Amino acid sequence: xxxxxxxxxxxxxxxxxxxxxxxxxxxxxxxxxxxxxxxxxxxxxxxxxxxxxxxxxxxxxxxxxxxxxxxxxxxxxxxxxxxxxxxxxxxxxxxxxxxxxxxxxxxxxxxxxxxxxxxxxxxxxxxxxxxxxxxxxxxxxxxxxxxxxxxxxxxxxxxxxxxxxxxxxxxxxxxxxxxxxxxxxxxxxxxxxxxxxxxxxxxxxxxxxxxxxxxxxxxxxxxxxxxxxxxxxxxxxxxxxxxxxxxxxxxxxxxxxxxxxxxxxxxxxxxxxxxxxxxxxxxxxxxxxxxxxxxxxxxxxxxxxxxxxxxxxxxxxxxxxxxxxxxxxxxxxxxxx
Amino acid sequence: xxxxxxxxxxxxxxxxxxxxxxxxxxxxxxxxxxxxxxxxxxxxxxxxxxxxxxxxxxxxxxxxxxxxxxxxxxxxxxxxxxxxxxxxxxxxxxxxxxxxxxxxxxxxxxxxxxxxxxxxxxxxxxxxxxxxxxxxxxxxxxxxxxxxxxxxxxxxxxxxxxxxxxxxxxxxxxxxxxxxxxxxxxxxxxxxxxxxxxxxxxxxxxxxxxxxxxxxxxxxxx
Ligand SMILES: Nc1ncnc2c1ncn2[C@@H]1O[C@H](COP(=O)(O)OP(=O)(O)O)[C@@H](O)[C@H]1O
Ligand SMILES: [Mg+2]
Numbered sequence: 001x002x003x004x005x006x007x008x009x010x011x012x013x014x015x016x017x018x019x020x021x022x023x024x025x026x027x028x029x030x031x032x033x034x035x036x037x038x039x040x041x042x043x044x045x046x047x048x049x050x051x052x053x054x055x056x057x058x059x060x061x062x063x064x065x066x067x068x069x070x071x072x073x074x075x076x077x078x079x080x081x082x083x084x085x086x087x088x089x090x091x092x093x094x095x096x097x098x099x100x101x102x103x104x105x106x107x108x109x110x111x112x113x114x115x116x117x118x119x120x121x122x123x124x125x126x127x128x129x130x131x132x133x134x135x136x137x138x139x140x141x142x143x144x145x146x147x148x149x150x151x152x153x154x155x156x157x158x159x160x161x162x163x164x165x166x167x168x169x170x171x172x173x174x175x176x177x178x179x180x181x182x183x184x185x186x187x188x189x190x191x192x193x194x195x196x197x198x199x200x201x202x203x204x205x206x207x208x209x210x211x212x213x214x215x216x217x218x219x220x221x222x223x224x225x226x227x228x229x230x231x232x233x234x235x236x237x238x239x240x241x242x243x244x245x246x247x248x249x250x251x252x253x254x255x256x257x258x259x260x261x262x263x264x265x266x267x268x269x270x271x272x273x274x275x276x277x278x279x280x281x282x283x284x285x286x287x288x289x290x291x292x293x294x295x296x297x298x299x300x301x302x303x304x305x306x307x308x309x310x311x312x313x314x315x316x317x318x319x320x321x322x323x324x325x326x327x328x329x330x331x332x333x334x335x336x337x
Numbered sequence: 338x339x340x341x342x343x344x345x346x347x348x349x350x351x352x353x354x355x356x357x358x359x360x361x362x363x364x365x366x367x368x369x370x371x372x373x374x375x376x377x378x379x380x381x382x383x384x385x386x387x388x389x390x391x392x393x394x395x396x397x398x399x400x401x402x403x404x405x406x407x408x409x410x411x412x413x414x415x416x417x418x419x420x421x422x423x424x425x426x427x428x429x430x431x432x433x434x435x436x437x438x439x440x441x442x443x444x445x446x447x448x449x450x451x452x453x454x455x456x457x458x459x460x461x462x463x464x465x466x467x468x469x470x471x472x473x474x475x476x477x478x479x480x481x482x483x484x485x486x487x488x489x490x491x492x493x494x495x496x497x498x499x500x501x502x503x504x505x506x507x508x509x510x511x512x513x514x515x516x517x518x519x520x521x522x523x524x525x526x527x528x529x530x531x532x533x534x535x536x537x538x539x540x541x542x543x544x545x546x547x548x549x550x551x552x553x554x555x556x557x558x559x
Contacts, residue, residue, distance in 0.1 A: 052467055081469035092464035095559050096482040105478060106468040138558040154468075 001162065001194045002028040002051060007060030009046050020046040022218040023060065028211075030161075033188055033195045035205040035226070037241060038215030044198045047215070048164050051196065052084045053077055065161055082110055085155030085193075089167035091147040093139040099150050100126070100135045106157040125153040129183065145176035152183065156191075163187075165197045169204060181208050202245030206230060206300050214238045227300045231268045231307065231332070246296055251309070254293055255337065260311045263319070264293070264337035267326060269306045278329045279308075288322025289314040309336065346529055350517060355537060357431050358513035361503045364431075365438035366496050373443040373495075374488075376402075377450025378476055384451070388462070388472055402444040410441050410502050414509055431513065434506040441502055446495040453487025454480055485556045493549025497542050504538065514538055 009021040020043045028034045036044050049055040050062055053069050062069040067080060085106075093102050103122045104112075112118050126132050129149040139147055148168060155163055165184070169177040185208055188195055197208055205212050205226060212229050214222040214237055222235040233239045243251065255264060267279075282288045290310040297306035312319045323333050380398055383391040405413075414437045421428045421436045457480055465475045481488070504515030514534045522531025 054463060054466060078469035078471065081467055084467075086464070086467040088460055088464060090458075090460055092458065092460035094461060094479055094483060096485060096556070105465070105470075108478070109468045109470045109474060140559050151464075154464075158468075 003063040005061040035209035035212035042215040043218040085160040086164040268332040282322040286322035287318040354517040369442040373446035376447035380451040381454040405444040449491035453484040
């Protein structure tokens with residue numbers, strides 16, 4: 001659905017060129033929820049704005065649903081933008097217009113004239129985002145979560161194939177964030193819209209995305225399925241993000257203060273084995289002995305998964321036998337020390 | 338009642354002067370808004386980092402606006418006499434006063450409109466662009482409605498500036514309250530006429546400010 005090929009974007013600021021996005025290539029399939037995670041200033045917003053050409057790329061190729069975005073003229077670009085919705089961190093609603101009028105804007109842009117038809121579509125959208133009772137309110141009378149729901153309804157008005165979300169939950173509290181993420185997930189499932197989700201919070205990626213790209217300094221430093229990136233992060237930036245999300249920022253400190261001498265392993269369980277009693281059987285049957293240093297069991301999107309960081313005790317032979325048993329059951333074993 | 342204080346106060350004259358002032362004010366304000374609003378929008382759109390960024394167009398417009406604004410009104414009034422004559426067939430009276438008033442107030446108002454538009458959140462314009470809106474749709478559906486409180490405040494300030502300009506245009510035979518104050522109050526030493534006209538002007542300005550503030554509140558949805 002979206003193909004970026006060696007796309008770059010540089011800005012000239014005070015005579016100096018700043019490379020905000022450097023030769024990024026990404027391929028996002030139809031119906032996918034694709035996350036782009038990175039620290040502030042990594043180039044995420046710039047990258048996503050190349051997709052609907054709110055920014056023009058300096059080099060490379062941007063294709064959306066078979067259309068070469070960089071070669072579009074004014075009419076072509078406006079047509080593309082009607083097929084690519086966008087929501088924003090600060091919602092960007094018209095404060096002088098009611099909820100219904102805000103949602104109707106894209107319809108009027110698309111040339112809808114008949115008020116009854118507009119009203120009917122607006123009512124559908126209000127029902128979709130659960131704001132039926134707020135039709136005639138002004139944005140200032142709504143909570144942050146409700147404002148973002150208006151933003152979502154507005155973005156979906158023309159039934160786009162793509163929804164771009166730039167830090168859509170970053171201004172919201174955790175509870176509201178969850179409800180907005182659930183709404184986006186439902187919309188993706190019901191309408192099959194491709195979503196590009198920009199965030200600096202790994203938790204958003206964990207709950208919502210199928211695949212993720214990690215950005216740092218304008219580059220995509222790591223990319224892949226969310227479970228893979230979460231459970232086996234390779235790049236340093238990714239590791240920091242993942243640890244932050246799992247509240248393991250201080251793992252080194254834990255290892256140092258526990259004065260562990262022997263080996264430390266990270267055991268990763270994915271899918272149903274996250275709930276299976278393999279660990280217990282390796283203890284019982286192979287004499288594996290260990291201390292749990294850290295761990296968590298949860299879900300990545302809809303996949304159950306768990307990770308334990310354990311300090312291995314006892315003889316090497318029984319350690320190896322126990323670990324081999326775990327590997328056979330599909331558990332990934334990595335040594336941290 | 339102190340009758341002597343009322344000596345030589347011709348209420349018919351004063352009423353006519355009031356009407357003249359209202360006519361000059363209404364006419365010039367209407368024309369100023371009609372001309373100044375598009376000029377303000379153009380200034381805003383062509384300025385740096387805006388939708389129609391055009392440094393040269395903006396530079397030229399900006400200089401013209403600044404020159405007109407820095408010209409003292411009394412000088413503009415005199416310089417414009419031939420042009421006024423050609424435009425409305427007279428450089429005197431209420432009709433003759435309107436062109437210089439519009440000339441003086443339009444750049445002022447346009448600049449205030451530009452400032453009001455600058456106050457509109459960039460994100461809102463971006464959201465409009467992201468829907469595929471054309472520039473005129475962004476202006477009519479987003480920029481102007483969002484800036485409406487600021488624009489109404491700009492109309493109020495401009496109207497009040499125009500009141501003092503109409504008083505001045507009295508000196509070149511413009512008519513209205515200013516003319517009355519000069520002819521009777523200054524040239525014939527009828528202080529009471531001067532006091533009454535000034536009081537009327539003060540009341541007029543107060544009423545306009547109150548009306549303006551009310552409207553601003555009514556249009557603010559933030
Ligand atoms: N309009 C602009 N002009 C100049 N520099 C910009 C502009 N927009 C972004 N940048 C720069 O590009 C880099 C990436 O910014 P951005 O894409 O907003 O990052 P993120 O969304 O990941 O926080 C930053 O260094 C930022 O300063
Ligand atoms: Mg950003």
